[in-house]
Amino acid sequence: MEADSAVSCAGQWPRPHVSGRIRIHSIRLPSGVVQPVGSSLKPIPLTSSDIIPNRSARVGVAGLGLFALGGFVNQGLMYGGLVLMLLALSGQGGRFLELAGRMAFFRISALLTGYILVSGLLGYLRSGDEWRPEVLESALDLLLAGGIFAPVAAYWLGGDGRRVRWVLGLGLAGLVYALLTGFHWERLDAVMGGARDLFGMGNGAALFAATGLTGLLILVASGRLRSWWLELSALVLLGCLAVVVLWTQTRAVWLACALVLPLVMIAMTLHAWKYHDNRRAIALLLVVAGLLVAAVVSTSQVLERRLSGEGAAFMALLSDETGDYGNSGLRHRLPLWRDALERVRERPVLGWGAGTSDILISTSEIGHRSSLTHYHNLYLQLQVELGSVGLILFLVWIGTALKTAGAGARNVREAFPVVVFLFAAIALFLLAGLFQIRHDDERGHYLLILFGALAAHRAMFSGASVRAERKPDQ
Numbered sequence: 407m408e409a410d411s412a413v414s415c416a417g418q419w420p421r422p423h424v425s426g427r428i429r430i431h432s433i434r435l436p437s438g439v440v441q442p443v444g445s446s447l448k449p450i451p452l453t454s455s456d457i458i459p460n461r462s463a464r465v466g467v468a469g470l471g472l473f474a475l476g477g478f479v480n481q482g483l484m485y486g487g488l489v490l491m492l493l494a495l496s497g498q499g500g501r502f503l504e505l506a507g508r509m510a511f512f513r514i515s516a517l518l519t520g521y522i523l524v525s526g527l528l529g530y531l532r533s534g535d536e537w538r539p540e541v542l543e544s545a546l547d548l549l550l551a552g553g554i555f556a557p558v559a560a561y562w563l564g565g566d567g568r569r570v571r572w573v574l575g576l577g578l579a580g581l582v583y584a585l586l587t588g589f590h591w592e593r594l595d596a597v598m599g600g601a602r603d604l605f606g607m608g609n610g611a612a613l614f615a616a617t618g619l620t621g622l623l624i625l626v627a628s629g630r631l632r633s634w635w636l637e638l639s640a641l642v643l644l645g646c647l648a649v650v651v652l653w654t655q656t657r658a659v660w661l662a663c664a665l666v667l668p669l670v671m672i673a674m675t676l677h678a679w680k681y682h683d684n685r686r687a688i689a690l691l692l693v694v695a696g697l698l699v700a701a702v703v704s705t706s707q708v709l710e711r712r713l714s715g716e717g718a719a720f721m722a723l724l725s726d727e728t729g730d731y732g733n734s735g736l737r738h739r740l741p742l743w744r745d746a747l748e749r750v751r752e753r754p755v756l757g758w759g760a761g762t763s764d765i766l767i768s769t770s771e772i773g774h775r776s777s778l779t780h781y782h783n784l785y786l787q788l789q790v791e792l793g794s795v796g797l798i799l800f801l802v803w804i805g806t807a808l809k810t811a812g813a814g815a816r817n818v819r820e821a822f823p824v825v826v827f828l829f830a831a832i833a834l835f836l837l838a839g840l841f842q843i844r845h846d847d848e849r850g851h852y853l854l855i856l857f858g859a860l861a862a863h864r865a866m867f868s869g870a871s872v873r874a875e876r877k878p879d880q
């Protein structure tokens with residue numbers, strides 16, 4: 407339950423209300439006076455501190471906006487926004503620790519970040535001088551993969567539903583802009599004829615487009631769009647993102663979508679049946695299903711050609727490890743995975759150090775034959791670099807985030823679509839991670855930090871929303 411129990415920065419009066427079984431009996435005004443609900447509110451002079459917003463809060467919220475916009479558009483904007491959010495905590499550090507410190511998610515996040523920091527330092531010290539710059543850069547990439555930065559972003563989300571919508575909207579706008587500008591439009595005819603295009607994002611284009619597609623599907627089915635033209639725009643954009651997923655020809659993401667999207671549609675159908683105009687929502691879900699089927703049918707030749715060798719490659723893998731894998735992705739990945747397993751056997755518990763995959767592959771027999779720099783498997787990559795301890799910590803971080811999201815949204819009907827989106831987005835990420843890694847670049851950082859922030863923000867402020875003295879001054 408959230409109540410407007412404090413005067414806003416503009417000095418407006420709060421609006422007391424009753425939600426659930428809890429009745430608000432009084433309101434604490436900015437001057438510290440408690441006013442009973444139902445009594446006439448006497449005008450009380452506001453001080454400058456009541457009217458002028460806290461400067462650190464303004465900087466933190468501005469940083470959140472830059473972070474949201476820059477996630478897919480410009481890494482300088484994204485990292486600059488993250489720095490602003492961190493700097494702004496210097497003015498509200500005590501309040502942040504009070505709110506975040508009581509969450510298990512915050513403690514796990516701090517532990518994960520600390521472990522990666524120590525592991526990266528050890529990997530840096532163990533590597534030779536010629537490799538230290540690469541190890542340091544890769545270790546920093548891993549350090550930014552969620553961890554403590556997620557609770558920081560959650561604090562600036564402030565438990566505010568409007569702020570969450572703005573952040574997601576900016577992220578979607580940035581994704582669309584990046585896809586439009588990253589596509590080689592001069593190759594449009596070739597791509598429509600079956601050529602592959604990665605939209606300037608590598609294999610990540612498919613994963614991020616699939617995540618955006620899933621968010622739009624949930625938004626349409628949730629009944630949040632109140633006008634027909636918004637619904638039509640969302641459906642058109644959803645269809646375009648489906649085409650992007652197919653044009654990238656990224657098989658790992660195709661597999662993830664085939665497993666995740668049906669479950670999302672079932673969850674949203676049940677939600678619509680229980681809470682709002684189920685006929686309209688189900689009709690919209692049928693339209694979405696039709697769009698997805700139409701996108702698949704229109705590119706059936708591309709799918710057939712791209713998947714043609716996978717069945718034979720899988721049978722060769724089962725029968726003979728030295729079989730011919732044709733154009734299957736297993737042809738390059740299996741040697742990498744075998745090398746990773748050898749490295750794991752040598753240092754199974756603590757790993758070789760954060761950021762050391764590049765040097766390990768380059769100094770192996772595989773590295774002399776190719777320019778590959780990572781193991782094309784999220785779990786093996788983390789196991790090699792961080793050991794079993796680091797891999798388990800990362801998975802526990804994800805599990806704790808999901809548990810926190812569910813607890814924070816308990817008995818809050820409006821939060822259900824966001825929780826479904828979080829489960830679906832991280833499921834896509836983890837399933838695609840069986841064949842690729844996306845946690846080590848700026849877009850992966852953005853995805854993981856935003857995932858953790860959306861999961862934790864409501865729970866962070868749930869205990870502070872009823873009592874004005876604990877509501878952060880944002």
